[in-house]
Amino acid sequence: MYRNHQYDMDCITWSPGGRIFQIEYAMEAVKQGTPVLGLRSDTHVVICSNKRAQSELAQHQHKIFKIDENMCIGIAGLTADARIIAEYMRNECLNHTYVFDSPSNVGRLVSQVADMSQQKTQNSSKRPFGVGMLVGGVDEKGPHLFETCPSGNYFEYHAMAIGGRSQAAKT
Numbered sequence: 001m002y003r004n005h006q007y008d009m010d011c012i013t014w015s016p017g018g019r020i021f022q023i024e025y026a027m028e029a030v031k032q033g034t035p036v037l038g039l040r041s042d043t044h045v046v047i048c049s050n051k052r053a054q055s056e057l058a059q060h061q062h063k064i065f066k067i068d069e070n071m072c073i074g075i076a077g078l079t080a081d082a083r084i085i086a087e088y089m090r091n092e093c094l095n096h097t098y099v100f101d102s103p104s105n106v107g108r109l110v111s112q113v114a115d116m117s118q119q120k121t122q123n124s125s126k127r128p129f130g131v132g133m134l135v136g137g138v139d140e141k142g143p144h145l146f147e148t149c150p151s152g153n154y155f156e157y158h159a160m161a162i163g164g165r166s167q168a169a170k171t
Contacts, residue, residue: 013124021120026150030132033076035163040133040145045136047048047074047145054145068093070103071137076163077150078130085113085129091127106137110146110154118152122158132162 013048014020036049049063062082064074065086075082089109098106113133120126128150135146148154161169 010101011137020061020121023151026128026130029130030150030162031164031166033078033132035169036063036074036076036134036162037159037161037169038074038136038145038147038157039059040143040157041167042134043143044145045138045145047072047134047136049074052140067135068097068103068137070139071106071109071135074134074136074162076132076166078168080088081129081131082133085116085131089113098134104137104145105141106144108158110135110148114148114152114154117148117150118119120148121152134160134162 023094034050034052036047038045038047040046047064051060051063061079063076064072065082067086067089070091073089074084074124092109092112093104096102113135117129120128130150132146132150135144135148136143145157145160145164146154147157147160161167
């Protein structure tokens with residue numbers, strides 16, 4: 001029988017059971033994060049999260065970030081990784097607005113972020129982002145709500161919850 005520590009040193013080593021432990025650890029960080037809930041209607045998108053500190057001595061961390069005038073994200077998982085992705089998304093929105101003089105397409109930007117997350121799973125010197133996001137935005141096609149995972153998957157939903165105790169919010 002094999003032991004986990006032989007196969008969890010980088011994210012390109014597959015275990016004999018066909019698993020990549022680094023990606024599973026990143027997904028577990030999302031499951032243990034602050035719960036985030038997103039809802040989409042025909043005209044609006046709402047993203048909400050708990051505002052709580054880890055202890056009495058700690059200050060709360062922001063879990064919802066404004067990306068552009070028409071887009072925001074709610075995060076569950078590692079806040080430092082989320083800040084890197086949020087900065088990337090802001091830069092892409094600014095570049096798109098500068099070049100095309102119109103707001104960025106929500107689905108295209110989510111696809112770029114998912115590609116960036118998936119690339120982190122293919123390099124042995126990097127680790128996957130330990131953050132899951134709900135991306136809410138409105139573009140010319142209407143409102144959108146997307147979920148992204150550390151593995152690089154993304155899906156569009158009408159309603160979704162991620163983070164700790166998210167199963168209770170889904171039911």
